[in-house]
Amino acid sequence: MYMKILFASSEVSPFAKTGGLADVSYSLPKALKRQGNDVSVITPLYRTTIDKGYEFENIIDLKVDHLGKTVTVEIMRASAFNDFNALFVRYDPYFDRETLYGKEDAEFNDNLFRFALFTRAILELIASLEDKPDVIHLNDWHTGLFMPYYKEYYQRRIGQIRTIFTIHNLGYQGRYKIEMFKKLNLPDRYLKKDYLGEDGTFAIIKGGLMCDAVNTVSPTYAREITTPDFGYGIEDDLKRIENKLYGIANGIDYDLWNPATDKEIPANYSRDDFxxxxxxxxxxxxxxxxxxxxxxxxxxxxxxxxxxxxxxxxxxxxxxxxxxxxxxxxxxxxxxxxxxxxxxxxxxxxxxxxxxxxxxxxxxxxxxxxxxxxxxxxxxxxxxxxxxxxxxxxxxxxxxxxxxxxxxxxxxxxxxxxxxxxxxxxxxxxxxxxxxxxxxxxxxxxxxxxxxxxxxxxxxxxEQNFSWDVSANLYLELYKEQG
Structure with missing residues (x-):
C-alpha cells in the first residue's frame, strides 16, 4: 500500500547533524521512498545547511502565530536532492546561527520558542496542502508541541490525521520552567501531569505521547523506559500508554557504511577477503x-x-x-x-x-x-x-x-x-x-x-543484516495500523 509520509526532525543528514538522530532522519525516509512511498522530510534551515552549498527554492510563505504576534516563515526545498523531498523551515532570527542547539555545554535560551515555531510552521504547511499526508512521523522533543497545537488550533482546518512519535533518547525532554509556558499560547490544562506538567516544570516530549502511536528505537529500550531506572521521571506516563508503545530497532545504510567501497580507509576489504x-x-x-x-x-x-x-x-x-x-x-x-x-x-x-x-x-x-x-x-x-x-x-x-x-x-x-x-x-x-x-x-x-x-x-x-529496509517495513506496518 502506497503512503504519503511527512517526516519531521530537528536535524537531518547530510544537511545538519549533531548525532544519530540526523542519520536516522536521513536513512529511514530514504528506505521508505525506495519502497515506493511518497516521502517528505521537514527540518529547520540552519546556517550550517546553507553553508554546505545546496540550492534551495521557495515553495510557500506562511503566516504563523507565534509568541503573541504573526511572523512569516519560508518553506524551502532542496532542488537538486533526490533521496526524498527535502523541505526546510526558514526563519533566520531563530536558525541562522553557528550551531544547531547551543554552544559548549549550554543550550540557546530560546530553544523552546525556536522549536515551537518549527512545529507550528509544519502545521500551517499541512493546513495549506490539498493533498495531505497519510501519516506525520514526529521525532524527539523538538516536535513534541505538534499535538497540543493541532488539538487547539488546527484540528478543524486539517481534519483527522495519523501521527507517530519516535523517542530517540528520553534523556532529552525539552524540560522548562513553568513561567515560560505562558508564551506558548496553550491552555493551562496542559500543565497538568497528564499532559506536559511534571514537578513544577513542563516537558515538551510528553506532548508526543498524545500521538496515535509512540515508539522508541529498540524493543529493549521500549521496555526500559517504563521503569524508574530509565524513565527520567515520566515512566508513569509511558506506563499509561504502554498499549500503544512500540520498539523498532534502527538500521544502517550499507551504501554509506561499506568497507568494500569506503574511500576514507587505507585499504578496502569485504567478508570474502578481510x-x-x-x-x-x-x-x-x-x-x-x-x-x-x-x-x-x-x-x-x-x-x-x-x-x-x-x-x-x-x-x-x-x-x-x-x-x-x-x-x-x-x-x-x-x-x-x-x-x-x-x-x-x-x-x-x-x-x-x-x-x-x-x-x-x-x-x-x-x-x-x-x-x-x-x-x-x-x-x-x-x-x-x-x-x-x-x-x-x-x-x-x-x-x-x-x-x-x-x-x-x-x-x-x-x-x-x-x-x-x-x-x-x-x-x-x-x-x-x-x-x-x-x-x-x-x-x-x-x-x-x-x-x-x-x-x-x-x-x-x-553476516549480520541491519538494513534500513527491515526497519522501514516495520514502520510501514505501524503507520498502517493507525488507520
Whole structure:
C-alpha cells in the first residue's frame, strides 16, 4: 500500500547533524521512498545547511502565530536532492546561527520558542496542502508541541490525521520552567501531569505521547523506559500508554557504511577477503593516532559523544586503574569539558598505548571502525545505537554494555562455542562498573590471540543484516495500523 509520509526532525543528514538522530532522519525516509512511498522530510534551515552549498527554492510563505504576534516563515526545498523531498523551515532570527542547539555545554535560551515555531510552521504547511499526508512521523522533543497545537488550533482546518512519535533518547525532554509556558499560547490544562506538567516544570516530549502511536528505537529500550531506572521521571506516563508503545530497532545504510567501497580507509576489504583490515588498516591507524604499531595488541576503538550516558566515566576509571595488558585504545569524540581534560591527561601519561582525539572527524571515525580490532560502547543506557551496527559492518566485534538497542543487536559470547556455531557477534557485560568493562576486554583479548577463532567471529559480524529496509517495513506496518 502506497503512503504519503511527512517526516519531521530537528536535524537531518547530510544537511545538519549533531548525532544519530540526523542519520536516522536521513536513512529511514530514504528506505521508505525506495519502497515506493511518497516521502517528505521537514527540518529547520540552519546556517550550517546553507553553508554546505545546496540550492534551495521557495515553495510557500506562511503566516504563523507565534509568541503573541504573526511572523512569516519560508518553506524551502532542496532542488537538486533526490533521496526524498527535502523541505526546510526558514526563519533566520531563530536558525541562522553557528550551531544547531547551543554552544559548549549550554543550550540557546530560546530553544523552546525556536522549536515551537518549527512545529507550528509544519502545521500551517499541512493546513495549506490539498493533498495531505497519510501519516506525520514526529521525532524527539523538538516536535513534541505538534499535538497540543493541532488539538487547539488546527484540528478543524486539517481534519483527522495519523501521527507517530519516535523517542530517540528520553534523556532529552525539552524540560522548562513553568513561567515560560505562558508564551506558548496553550491552555493551562496542559500543565497538568497528564499532559506536559511534571514537578513544577513542563516537558515538551510528553506532548508526543498524545500521538496515535509512540515508539522508541529498540524493543529493549521500549521496555526500559517504563521503569524508574530509565524513565527520567515520566515512566508513569509511558506506563499509561504502554498499549500503544512500540520498539523498532534502527538500521544502517550499507551504501554509506561499506568497507568494500569506503574511500576514507587505507585499504578496502569485504567478508570474502578481510585480510587488509589487519594487515593495512590497523597499522595505518596506529601510526595516524600515535600508537605503537603492534599486530598482537588488541586495538580497542571508540567513536562517541563524550558524555556520562556513553560510559566515558567507566573508561576513565579503567584507564586510571591500569590498562589491561596487550591492549591499546583510540578514542575520538567531543563532549563535556571535564572529560576532555581527564582524557588528555591520561593520553599524556600513556603515550603509545592510549590516543584520545578531541574532535568531530568523520573520515577518522571511518578509519577507526576499519582499523580497530574491537569497538567499545560501554553505555550507561543506549536507546538503540548505530555504532555497534557500523562496527559489525566493518568486521569489528563490539564490546558493549547489555542495555537498550545494544542488547537487541549484539549476540554476546557466553562460551567460545558460540562463535563456532555462528551465534556470537560481540561481547556484552551487565554491571555498570569499570571492572566489568575491563574483564570483558580481557576476555576479548584472550580470544583475539586465537587467530582462527577470531576470524570466525569477524565473519559472524559481516553476516549480520541491519538494513534500513527491515526497519522501514516495520514502520510501514505501524503507520498502517493507525488507520
Amino acid at each position: 585480510s587488509p583490515k589487519r594487515r593495512v588498516c590497523k597499522p595505518q591507524l596506529q601510526k595516524e593516532v600515535g600508537l605503537e604499531v603492534r599486530d598482537d595488541a588488541l586495538l580497542c576503538g571508540m567513536v562517541s559523544r563524550l558524555a556520562k550516558q556513553k560510559g566515558v566515566d567507566l573508561l576513565i576509571e579503567m584507564f586510571l586503574d591500569g590498562i589491561p595488558d596487550d591492549t591499546q585504545f583510540v578514542v575520538l569524540g567531543t563532549g563535556e569539558q571535564k572529560y576532555h581534560m581527564s582524557l588528555r591527561d591520561i593520553t599524556l601519561a600513556n603515550k603509545g598505548r592510549i590516543s584520545v582525539i578531541i574532535d568531530f572527524n568523520l573520515p577518522l571515525a571511518r578509519r577507526i571502525y576499519a582499523g580497530s580490532d574491537v569497538f567499545l560502547i560501554p553505555s550507561l543506557y543506549e536507546p538503540c545505537g548505530l555504532s555497534q551496527m557500523i562496527a559489525m559492518a566493518y568486521g569489528t566485534p563490539p564490546i558493549a554494555r547489555k542495555t537498550g538497542g545494544l542488547n537487541d543487536t549484539i549476540i554476546g559470547i557466553t562460551r567460545p562455542e558460540d562463535i563456532l556455531e555462528n551465534k556470537a557477534t560481540g561481547f556484552l557485560f551487565s554491571r555498570y562498573d569499570f571492572k566489568s568493562l575491563r574483564s570483558t576486554i580481557e576476555i576479548a583479548r584472550d580470544i583475539f590471540s586465537d587467530r582462527d577463532m577470531w576470524q570466525k567471529l569477524v565473519i559472524n559480524c559481516f
